[in-house]
Amino acid sequence: MRILITSGGTSEKIDDVRAITNHSSGKLGKAIAESFAKSDVMIDMITTRHAVKPEGKNIQHHYIESTADLEKTLKDLMTANTYDAVIHSMAVSDFTPESSTTLEDLKSAIATQPADLPEALVDIANERTEKKISSDTDHLVIVLKKNPKIISLIKKLQPETILVGFKLLVDVPMIELLNVAKKSLEKNHADFILANDLAEIRGEKHHGYLINKQQKVKEAHTKSEIADLIKSEVMKLEEAK
Amino acid sequence: MRILITSGGTSEKIDDVRAITNHSSGKLGKAIAESFAKSDVMIDMITTRHAVKPEGKNIQHHYIESTADLEKTLKDLMTANTYDAVIHSMAVSDFTPESSTTLEDLKSAIATQPADLPEALVDIANERTEKKISSDTDHLVIVLKKNPKIISLIKKLQPETILVGFKLLVDVPMIELLNVAKKSLEKNHADFILANDLAEIRGEKHHGYLINKQQKVKEAHTKSEIADLIKSEVMKLEEAK
Structure with missing residues (x-):
């Protein structure tokens, strides 16, 4: 067996x-x-x-x-x-993390009303140059996909x-x-x-x-x-x- | 010493x-x-x-x-x-997790334009009765506070x-x-x-x-x-x- x-x-x-x-x-x-x-x-x-x-x-x-x-x-x-x-x-x-952004990033993504919010957040995260998320923000937003x-x-x-x-x-x-x-x-x-x-x-x-x-x-x-x-x-x- | x-x-x-x-x-x-x-x-x-x-x-x-x-x-x-x-x-x-919600919850919270978005998401999460987040959603949103x-x-x-x-x-x-x-x-x-x-x-x-x-x-x-x-x-x- x-x-x-x-x-x-x-x-x-x-x-x-x-x-x-x-x-x-x-x-x-x-x-x-x-x-x-x-x-x-x-x-x-x-x-x-x-x-x-x-x-x-x-x-x-x-x-x-x-x-x-x-x-x-x-x-x-x-x-x-x-x-x-x-x-x-x-x-x-x-779930697995798809993007990590700041609350400010989330708000600005929302303001531009993207058709696909998770996708817009991935783009914002990709534009970030640092590999470790900065701790200089009060809130961090992690979006996870299934x-x-x-x-x-x-x-x-x-x-x-x-x-x-x-x-x-x-x-x-x-x-x-x-x-x-x-x-x-x-x-x-x-x-x-x-x-x-x-x-x-x-x-x-x-x-x-x-x-x-x-x-x-x-x-x-x-x-x-x-x-x-x-x-x-x-x-x-x-x-x- | x-x-x-x-x-x-x-x-x-x-x-x-x-x-x-x-x-x-x-x-x-x-x-x-x-x-x-x-x-x-x-x-x-x-x-x-x-x-x-x-x-x-x-x-x-x-x-x-x-x-x-x-x-x-x-x-x-x-x-x-x-x-x-x-x-x-x-x-x-x-950071430490403050709230876990679905993308749908996030969108409805945004639509009502709360003065404090993280706080609004905490309220939504608290209203949820299950102790383990359901996996029936495509995206999960975790907001973390400093x-x-x-x-x-x-x-x-x-x-x-x-x-x-x-x-x-x-x-x-x-x-x-x-x-x-x-x-x-x-x-x-x-x-x-x-x-x-x-x-x-x-x-x-x-x-x-x-x-x-x-x-x-x-x-x-x-x-x-x-x-x-x-x-x-x-x-x-x-x-x-």
Whole structure:
């Protein structure tokens, strides 16, 4: 069996010294990798330098920073190799910085009423000669554009792979969490979605619901429980194929 | 001798899952701490969980994330203790997120012509009920407000301390780098500024100029050379007092 795991959080450059980062320690991805590694599964792991690393044999690490890097590495790996499952636990930035300007720049762009305001701000930012934004302004305006949805690429690249996606919300009712997870499962043709709430994650305690295509829900309460649940459900589905 | 070192980079929350981070490995701060620790100096170290940690006795770590945390911890420590020197090598965010809205929100705020656009955007953001910004929008607009300058607090809190500040620019001519450093030295009543250029930092190689109040400039080429130079210059000034 060979699987691909993404783990950690992406980081999107604002300039040479600043970035927007998605918090993710990589602990859950590490637990998942270690659970599969115990069963002699070959693992490719797309992760970041900051994320914690799993221990175990047959784990190969591929390092990325931004969502664009992730897209490239994922496409390269999924073109070169066939995976029985892809477990996409990385916290991927939905947006990437497109321009950074001052509030004064924004106001003057608005005054000229451009048809495309984000584009006008990119032009203003490009005209700036300094590579690091000056701190001589009271307000800074960062416009971000939407990143491609990485999870939606996976079944397009390998329709036969078992896809496990993740949905993290913050302090929402359980029913909302499950509904959002169900929508993500359908939209991305995932086989499972692990739904979790940041308000229910603290240290090793990690409350999660694993939802499958038949809308069956299984619950876990720690990172290692989630890891073992994902492994056993993926292996069951793989055997049933 | 007792000194305070700040090291690593601050991180400013955008929401519960995203933050703007200032890249800084903490390697230079580590080298400086280790250089002083060899001479039995007592060290308080304000740093982040992500930064690399110095080894040596008499080093006490104080962890922070944001610029606001840094301000509080610095004030607390400098009120409780007297430091012979403060070496402020931390990469501090000049700005902190004030509001996150969609481009549509920005346009509607502009259309109503508020006297204070950033304030109007804060109101819009506060009216949003979700704690995590939805990804259902093409562009996201983050407005950041200026942070207080932490370096300017140090001599106000302890006028007698020896202050070493840092100035990092990106790919500028040497003369500009030195001029900017000189301005920072005067403005913040620093005793030394270590001026460096990101384009001249790679691994252990780290080109830096240490400028003093008499505008004398000393050069170093690696992190450990910079660390030893700062230590010897600070100690010389301390003895001359």
